[in-house]
Amino acid sequence: MDLFGARQKQFLSFLIADAERETLDCVLQGMREVLGEEMLEEDAVRAYLYCPEKATTLSAEQQIVAMDKLLERAEVNFRMLCDLIRYQQLKEAGVVSSVEEFLWLIHPDDVRNEEDAD
Secondary structure, X not given: OOHHHHXXXXXXXXXXXXXXXXXXXXXXXXXXXXXXXXXXXXHHHHHHHHOOOOOOOOOHHHHHHHHHHHHHHHHHHHHHHHHHHHHHHHHHOOOOXXXXXXXXXXXXXXXXXXXXXX
């Protein structure tokens, strides 16, 4: 493998690890907000999320909250990806020329509410 390919693979590994860390942090934060003192250690939550079918030290409530927070995160990421694809398509078609125009087009009420707040 050439140097570029090795660096590309290393960069991809870094991005994956960073995304996993960010996702775990969001799940843990959400669990803390819901469970408070009943929160378990990070390692137990990570092990459960990587392999939910295996035996775990998490209670049923903790498992439900962990999976719910993971699904919320996935939902946000999927929505963002869809919006990025929409933006790319609309920009290529000449419908919008900036992110601001795109946001106004798909969320006009949100943009108006922000302008009213200013």
